[in-house]
Amino acid sequence: MDNNLKVFLTTLSNIELAYFYQYRYDSFLPSSQHKILQELSTRSIKVNRINDIIVSNDFNTQPNPKDENFCPRCRSDRYYVEKGKFTRRFKGFSYENEIDKYFCQVCGYNSKRNKGFKYSTIRYFNKLKLFIQARLLYKLISLLYTLLFFSNYH
Numbered sequence: 001m002d003n004n005l006k007v008f009l010t011t012l013s014n015i016e017l018a019y020f021y022q023y024r025y026d027s028f029l030p031s032s033q034h035k036i037l038q039e040l041s042t043r044s045i046k047v048n049r050i051n052d053i054i055v056s057n058d059f060n061t062q063p064n065p066k067d068e069n070f071c072p073r074c075r076s077d078r079y080y081v082e083k084g085k086f087t088r089r090f091k092g093f094s095y096e097n098e099i100d101k102y103f104c105q106v107c108g109y110n111s112k113r114n115k116g117f118k119y120s121t122i123r124y125f126n127k128l129k130l131f132i133q134a135r136l137l138y139k140l141i142s143l144l145y146t147l148l149f150f151s152n153y154h
Helices: 002-011 014-027 030-042 047-055 111-115 119-153
Strands: 079-090 093-104
Touching (some): 014 047
16 A cells, blocks of 8 residues: 555655645554655655645636536546446335546545535425325325215114
C-alpha cells in the first residue's frame, strides 16, 4: 500500500495534492500520513499553506463543474463512476434500484454521501406508505362491511 500510495502521490499535481491532504489525510494510518507529508515537503508545500492553495485555485481555468468526468469539489479528472444495484426493504416490501455512485480519488468526494437522500427516493417511500395505508383501510372496510352484512341476517 505504501508503495502504491507513493506512486499515486507523485502523479498528483500540486493543487490535487493540496486537496488530497485537506480532505483525505486524516483517514490514513500514521505511516501513510508520513508519506503524504514527505511528498508535500519534496514539493516545498507547507502544511499551513494548503488552505491558501485551495482557495487560490483558479476555477475559471478548470473544467465545467457539471461535467461528469470531473470532480465537482476539486475538479480533478481522477473521478470515476461505480455502477451497482442495491435492494431496499420497507415494511415487508423490497425493491431493487440501480445507482451510479461517483467517487473522486483525490479529495474523496462521494456523490451519494455528499448529496444525501434524493427526493425521488423519499417520494417513493411516501407513495409506498400511502399504498400500504390504503390497503389496510380497504381490508378494514371490507371487514366492517362483512360484519355488518352478515350480522343483519343472523
